[in-house]
Amino acid sequence: MNFEGLIAGTIAGLVLAAGSAQAQQAENKLRWSSTVSITAPDPYYNFHREAMILNGQLVWDTLIYRNPQTGEYEPLLATSWKWIDDVTLEFVLREDVKFHDGRSLTSKDVVYTYNYISDPANKINVQSNVNWIKNAEEIDEKTVRLNLKSAFPPALEYVASLHAILPDGFFGNDGKAGSNGGLIGTGPYKFDEFVPGSTMQLSRWDGYFDGSPKGKPNFSEVEYRAIPDPSTQMAELLSGGLDWIWYVPKDQAGPLSTMPGVVVNPAETMRISFLSYNVRDMEGGNPLQDIRVRQAIAHAIDRDTIVKQVVGQGSTAITAPCFRTQFGCQQEVTQHPYDPEKAKALLAEAGYADGVTLDLVANSSRDRAWVESVAGYLSAVGIKTNVQLLQYAAASERMASNRTHLFMGDWGSYGINDVSALLNNFFTFTPDDMARDETVSNALKAAAATIDKDTRIENYDVATKRIAEQVYWHPLWTNPTTYAHQADLEFQAFPDENPRFFQVKWKD
Amino acid sequence: MLVFALKRFVVGILVMLAVSTITFTLTNVAADPARTIAGEGASAADVEAIREAYGFDRPIIVRYGEWLGGALRADLGDSYRQRRPVVDVVMERLPVTMSLGGLAFAIAILAAIPLGIIAGLRPNSWIDRASLTFALIGQAMPTFWFALLGIVVFSVTLKWLPVSGSSSLSHFVLPAVVLAYYATPTLMRLTRAGMIEVMQSDYIRTAKAKGLRTGKIVLKHALRNAILPLVSVAAVQFGFMLGGSVVVETIFAMRGVGYLAWESITYSDLPVVQAIVLTIAAIYVVLTLAADIMNAWLDPRLRSN
Amino acid sequence: MSQATSEAPVSTFAAPRFPIRRMLRHRSFVIGAAGLGLIVILAAAAPLITWHDPYAQDLMNRRIPPIWYAWFWDHPSAGWHHPLGTDNLGRDYWARLVYGARISLLIGFSATLVSGLIGTFLGVAAGYFGGRVDLVISFIITTRLAMPVILVALATVALLNSTLLVITMVLGLLLWDRFAVVMRSATMQARSQEYVTAAKAIGCSTPRIILTEILPNVAAAFTVIATIEMATAVLYEAALSFLGLGVQPPLPSWGLMLAEAKEDIFFSPWMITLPGIALFVLLLSINLLGDGIRDLSAPGGRS
Numbered sequence A: 001m002n003f004e005g006l007i008a009g010t011i012a013g014l015v016l017a018a019g020s021a022q023a024q025q026a027e028n029k030l031r032w033s034s035t036v037s038i039t040a041p042d043p044y045y046n047f048h049r050e051a052m053i054l055n056g057q058l059v060w061d062t063l064i065y066r067n068p069q070t071g072e073y074e075p076l077l078a079t080s081w082k083w084i085d086d087v088t089l090e091f092v093l094r095e096d097v098k099f100h101d102g103r104s105l106t107s108k109d110v111v112y113t114y115n116y117i118s119d120p121a122n123k124i125n126v127q128s129n130v131n132w133i134k135n136a137e138e139i140d141e142k143t144v145r146l147n148l149k150s151a152f153p154p155a156l157e158y159v160a161s162l163h164a165i166l167p168d169g170f171f172g173n174d175g176k177a178g179s180n181g182g183l184i185g186t187g188p189y190k191f192d193e194f195v196p197g198s199t200m201q202l203s204r205w206d207g208y209f210d211g212s213p214k215g216k217p218n219f220s221e222v223e224y225r226a227i228p229d230p231s232t233q234m235a236e237l238l239s240g241g242l243d244w245i246w247y248v249p250k251d252q253a254g255p256l257s258t259m260p261g262v263v264v265n266p267a268e269t270m271r272i273s274f275l276s277y278n279v280r281d282m283e284g285g286n287p288l289q290d291i292r293v294r295q296a297i298a299h300a301i302d303r304d305t306i307v308k309q310v311v312g313q314g315s316t317a318i319t320a321p322c323f324r325t326q327f328g329c330q331q332e333v334t335q336h337p338y339d340p341e342k343a344k345a346l347l348a349e350a351g352y353a354d355g356v357t358l359d360l361v362a363n364s365s366r367d368r369a370w371v372e373s374v375a376g377y378l379s380a381v382g383i384k385t386n387v388q389l390l391q392y393a394a395a396s397e398r399m400a401s402n403r404t405h406l407f408m409g410d411w412g413s414y415g416i417n418d419v420s421a422l423l424n425n426f427f428t429f430t431p432d433d434m435a436r437d438e439t440v441s442n443a444l445k446a447a448a449a450t451i452d453k454d455t456r457i458e459n460y461d462v463a464t465k466r467i468a469e470q471v472y473w474h475p476l477w478t479n480p481t482t483y484a485h486q487a488d489l490e491f492q493a494f495p496d497e498n499p500r501f502f503q504v505k506w507k508d
Numbered sequence B: 001m002l003v004f005a006l007k008r009f010v011v012g013i014l015v016m017l018a019v020s021t022i023t024f025t026l027t028n029v030a031a032d033p034a035r036t037i038a039g040e041g042a043s044a045a046d047v048e049a050i051r052e053a054y055g056f057d058r059p060i061i062v063r064y065g066e067w068l069g070g071a072l073r074a075d076l077g078d079s080y081r082q083r084r085p086v087v088d089v090v091m092e093r094l095p096v097t098m099s100l101g102g103l104a105f106a107i108a109i110l111a112a113i114p115l116g117i118i119a120g121l122r123p124n125s126w127i128d129r130a131s132l133t134f135a136l137i138g139q140a141m142p143t144f145w146f147a148l149l150g151i152v153v154f155s156v157t158l159k160w161l162p163v164s165g166s167s168s169l170s171h172f173v174l175p176a177v178v179l180a181y182y183a184t185p186t187l188m189r190l191t192r193a194g195m196i197e198v199m200q201s202d203y204i205r206t207a208k209a210k211g212l213r214t215g216k217i218v219l220k221h222a223l224r225n226a227i228l229p230l231v232s233v234a235a236v237q238f239g240f241m242l243g244g245s246v247v248v249e250t251i252f253a254m255r256g257v258g259y260l261a262w263e264s265i266t267y268s269d270l271p272v273v274q275a276i277v278l279t280i281a282a283i284y285v286v287l288t289l290a291a292d293i294m295n296a297w298l299d300p301r302l303r304s305n
Numbered sequence C: 001m002s003q004a005t006s007e008a009p010v011s012t013f014a015a016p017r018f019p020i021r022r023m024l025r026h027r028s029f030v031i032g033a034a035g036l037g038l039i040v041i042l043a044a045a046a047p048l049i050t051w052h053d054p055y056a057q058d059l060m061n062r063r064i065p066p067i068w069y070a071w072f073w074d075h076p077s078a079g080w081h082h083p084l085g086t087d088n089l090g091r092d093y094w095a096r097l098v099y100g101a102r103i104s105l106l107i108g109f110s111a112t113l114v115s116g117l118i119g120t121f122l123g124v125a126a127g128y129f130g131g132r133v134d135l136v137i138s139f140i141i142t143t144r145l146a147m148p149v150i151l152v153a154l155a156t157v158a159l160l161n162s163t164l165l166v167i168t169m170v171l172g173l174l175l176w177d178r179f180a181v182v183m184r185s186a187t188m189q190a191r192s193q194e195y196v197t198a199a200k201a202i203g204c205s206t207p208r209i210i211l212t213e214i215l216p217n218v219a220a221a222f223t224v225i226a227t228i229e230m231a232t233a234v235l236y237e238a239a240l241s242f243l244g245l246g247v248q249p250p251l252p253s254w255g256l257m258l259a260e261a262k263e264d265i266f267f268s269p270w271m272i273t274l275p276g277i278a279l280f281v282l283l284l285s286i287n288l289l290g291d292g293i294r295d296l297s298a299p300g301g302r303s
Helices: A003-014 A017-027 A049-058 A107-118 A155-161 A230-238 A250-257 A291-300 A303-311 A340-349 A368-380 A392-400 A438-448 A453-469 B002-029 B033-038 B044-054 B060-072 B086-091 B094-121 B126-140 B143-157 B169-200 B202-209 B214-251 B257-266 B270-298 B300-304 C020-025 C027-044 C068-073 C093-129 C131-146 C149-160 C164-174 C177-191 C194-201 C206-242 C254-260 C270-297
Strands: A029-034 A064-066 A073-075 A078-085 A088-093 A133-140 A143-148 A189-195 A199-204 A221-226 A244-246 A262-277 A356-363 A383-390 A406-411 A473-486
Touching: A029 A230, A049 A221, A064 A155, A073 A078, A088 A107, A088 A155, A107 A133, A107 A143, A143 A155, A230 A244, A230 A250, A230 A473, A230 B143, A250 A262, A250 A473, A262 A291, A291 A340, A291 A368, A291 A383, A291 A473, A303 A368, A303 A473, A356 A368, A356 A392, A368 A383, A368 A406, A383 A392, A392 A406, A438 A453, B002 B060, B002 B270, B002 C131, B002 C149, B033 B044, B086 B257, B086 B270, B094 B126, B094 B169, B094 B214, B094 B257, B126 B169, B126 C270, B143 B169, B143 B214, B143 C206, B143 C270, B169 B202, B169 B214, B202 B214, B214 B257, B214 B270, B214 C131, B214 C149, B214 C206, B257 B270, B257 C149, B270 C131, B270 C149, C020 C027, C020 C270, C027 C093, C027 C270, C093 C131, C093 C164, C093 C177, C093 C206, C093 C254, C093 C270, C131 C177, C149 C164, C149 C206, C164 C206, C177 C206, C194 C206, C206 C254, C206 C270, C254 C270
Parallel strands: A029 A221, A029 A244, A356 A383, A356 A406
Antiparallel strands: A064 A073, A078 A088, A088 A143, A133 A143, A189 A199, A199 A221, A244 A473, A262 A406, A262 A473
């Protein structure tokens, strides 16, 4: 018996998790938690997936549904849809959908939702999710058209995943969610209680329409609670106070999985980690303007070992600057394998034989060991780093204001299976664009402005190849998400980091 | 007495003014609020637009004046993150923190005073040494370590108490004990020191010489005099505990001001941070004011000070 | 407003007279001094007592448990090469601990130095000059006391970056209140002594009186407060680390090591226990030392 097993065994002996889990099953309630506290109940004035996607799909529905198994679109609120032309999408709505207060869904609700969220004056949190929409118009009671500003190929991806349909007048005149008739939607669960920053109580909506691909609700209640400390979350799971948690720290996943009644599930996500280089002029000179220094950094990092030892199960080392299933993700790009000798040689060639010191900003919400291990490999070839761990907003500010050499971050593309949701955010002269390369930017913009697949592929080819060849980004790995839940819960994870609670249920 | 109270009150107002100036300067000079509001992926133009829309381009002194004017009408602006009035955001969290602080304080007092008295009556006895050891351990353990140990033992292993949350009284037990342990040593040592001093004073000796029994002396004279300095320190300690609740509330996921403060700091929701600092300062000022008046009432000599 | 914040009743302070014999007989003092001395020696001699580089990573040998796992549970990778095991990145835990002592001590000493200077300056000025100076300084002290330390420290560190320098300065700039309060009372007491009155009478300059008459008389009080504040600074650094705003990697501080291992409390408790014990011993030693000095400097002593 090894030591971890011993300790795990001791705790297991004391913990009788199974009993409490069964008690919950009798109540048929799903209790889950994450570290973020949700401050707005609607899906639009939120940065957090927990509300954007989860509430968006539990309390509300989107027009269409993307089947996570097949990747195909299926009818949800809309029975059919078609492209009228490059910039016009038409949807025909279902007849039998009712909001939680009993009234029927009509075109008015859809038009209201799209016109509200796409109006920049209403300042929904993630503008890039809607800023390609011109407006929506009602054709008849059950037919709606969505007018785009210009061709936007991944439009249906967004419609299917992020655009929850709200009832007409949801934000009232004062912008307050639910001011016109309460926090109601058409989804399988309805709001019982929302306590800003702390808890959300949902209960099943018996009037949920038949034939929804999401299926009828499986739980009588779903309860969310924000618990900021991961240790506390694990303690809750172990003591039976919670049924489901995610982002379990890598090193706890193994021993946690040996606990009776607990299942641990590390799964790959679409979120990729990368090292981004600042090549702009900086005060006092910028060593990264020399491509050899950028190459040296790339060659200095042993991604495979870091993935295997530090990032852990569910992660893969990547060599292209995108997630492999994303449309336009070109895998055949310049490679920079681990080669510390070459890294040292390149540094010496560039005139930094005695080493160089660089600022490295990293996202503080990720495991600190990730950036530390990267910094460790860099220091082994003579690159000293001043590491700063910052929240994304603060890190972004550093990039925008040209105050860091390196940024180690990640991007989840909001689960959108298209490269435009990733690279266009970072390489089209946005504030986070530290490369400022015309060729890359133009190619990405061209690819995003047409729905012609060949033209898009061609342009993404140009962009991804140039990013790799010029070493603007060093792709690192895909981020895993480790889920842990009570063993009698049936849960399946998908790469888009969207826990589909409408599919989850207790085992029979 | 009234003049004394009034004077203290004016000082309290001035202190609040000073605290507000410091926090406003800190949060507006050290950070760029426009950038914070703009959020992820905002362009330089967006930030500039926000700067103008919110008036961040005006001199800080003007903005401070405006903010202060609002503060006097109980309007501390809107939370960047929650898009609602800061006053609402903070006030709805206050009950949890005050209950936690109050309960912890009660536990601390109930532990500190008896231990301090017994220890002070019998310096160097085993009970004195035990209480001092107890105090030393309390002073040498980081709160969060103690809290995590508490969770492992009482919630996960023994299952006597819930792990986290703030929805029932049982949720408050563990956090309150943790927080109390943080404040007990100071109060205990003070009671002990006061007790030793009083027991050596002339009137106690006289009383003893007169043949009064120790128990009676303790109750009648010593206790009152030993506890007197405690009143003012207690106010300070209560303030400390409100500060200490940042760590405790974060661990136990309690929906109080401390957790809100930590969260607001990590999301750079500066108006909320300002408001919390101000609220805690106000509580401190009110408590010390009460303590001063109480002390002055108990001991008239202080009024001339 | 109230100034009674010190744990130490000021009246018990007097000019320092430390006969070695009494010092050595005082148990808290001896234990405290020995503990702190040991930690200081370990920190100073760090390169001599560990052959590992505290920053050298070895990802293939992560999270090796301490040697006693080999003794009692036959753990295959535990061994003398890493007597206290390795951390999340395969860095030697013993090396991290002894080098971490440097950072923790540095934070404690420097923060106390800064706060001691500010507090003493304000306290002595208030106590010596009295009147309006005292009023203004008392007001400053009250203002400082009204601000919650951990919150203001967190906010400042978040806004300015959590570098070692910022953390130390912020703690130093926040933790001077006790110094000021105690120095003020001690100075008031010293000022009324006959020799000060005499020095004034023969026309000694104010700076001279403060330097030669007042400061030596408040030194004992200073030392006691310094120990309290040093312990407080180290604890606050641990709290900042726990909340994610402590010293930045790869610097090892005990508070940071403790905070980094918080999730290990369930399954690898040694990772949190080792830095926890180190920090506990440090704080205990400082507090015992402070108690000892307080007793020894008290007129009657408490043996």
